[in-house]
Amino acid sequence: MPDIFDVLAERRSVRSYTGEEVSEEHLNMILEAACCAPSAGNLQAYEIVVVRDLERRKLLAKASYNQDFMVEASVHLVFLAVPSRSAVRYGKRGEELYSLQDATIAATFAMLAAHALGYGTCWVGAFDDFRVMRVIEAPDDRRPVAIIVIGRGRKEEGITRRRKMSSFVFAERHGAPFEHKPTMAKLVRPGC
Numbered sequence: 001m002p003d004i005f006d007v008l009a010e011r012r013s014v015r016s017y018t019g020e021e022v023s024e025e026h027l028n029m030i031l032e033a034a035c036c037a038p039s040a041g042n043l044q045a046y047e048i049v050v051v052r053d054l055e056r057r058k059l060l061a062k063a064s065y066n067q068d069f070m071v072e073a074s075v076h077l078v079f080l081a082v083p084s085r086s087a088v089r090y091g092k093r094g095e096e097l098y099s100l101q102d103a104t105i106a107a108t109f110a111m112l113a114a115h116a117l118g119y120g121t122c123w124v125g126a127f128d129d130f131r132v133m134r135v136i137e138a139p140d141d142r143r144p145v146a147i148i149v150i151g152r153g154r155k156e157e158g159i160t161r162r163r164k165m166s167s168f169v170f171a172e173r174h175g176a177p178f179e180h181k182p183t184m185a186k187l188v189r190p191g192c
């Protein structure tokens, strides 16, 4: 199993898949990893809909403005925020912020776990909320946050660049330069 820094460094968005299944055991590991994520007040104000059915995956790809590559990925995990769950304790902040953050972090954990298991993944955020909700038959008060698609990558993906760190990491106060001293070469993306 790769270490956490290998996972962070080597993960890429994958948009071409072989269609090979994600094993039952691996799918369960990925979901367990999602459940390890922190959440506000430990409320876990999110839900995950596991979609393996081909017809439903096609509909999710359509609902995602025809991102056809999604269909080749054998599992789609739809992460939903449950604003009402967070609102009970945290009011408006829970409703508008924490529940979305809970879902986002859980999706991130799932994505990284899938990568660690050797799968390709892509975070899909461009979709029509209403259509996604209809495809997975979710109650109206949920909010879809991300679809993580998972499958066997068809090819090696290129590395993407990053903004220069000095343009968005500051020391002590906004705008003051932070002196970045690179450590592990593998963690430093081009442009960084």
Ligand SMILES: Cc1cc2nc3c(=O)[nH]c(=O)nc-3n(C[C@H](O)[C@H](O)[C@H](O)COP(=O)(O)O)c2cc1C
Residues within 6 Å of the ligand: 011, 012, 013, 014, 015, 067, 122, 123, 124, 125, 126, 127, 159, 160
């Ligand atoms: C909030 C969010 C929404 C995204 N939506 C999409 C999407 O709808 N389709 C897609 O192909 N990639 C999507 N991505 C993936 C990004 O394009 C990708 O992470 C970025 O280009 C950096 O490339 P990398 O993931 O290979 O490092 C999204 C990523 C995030 C975090």
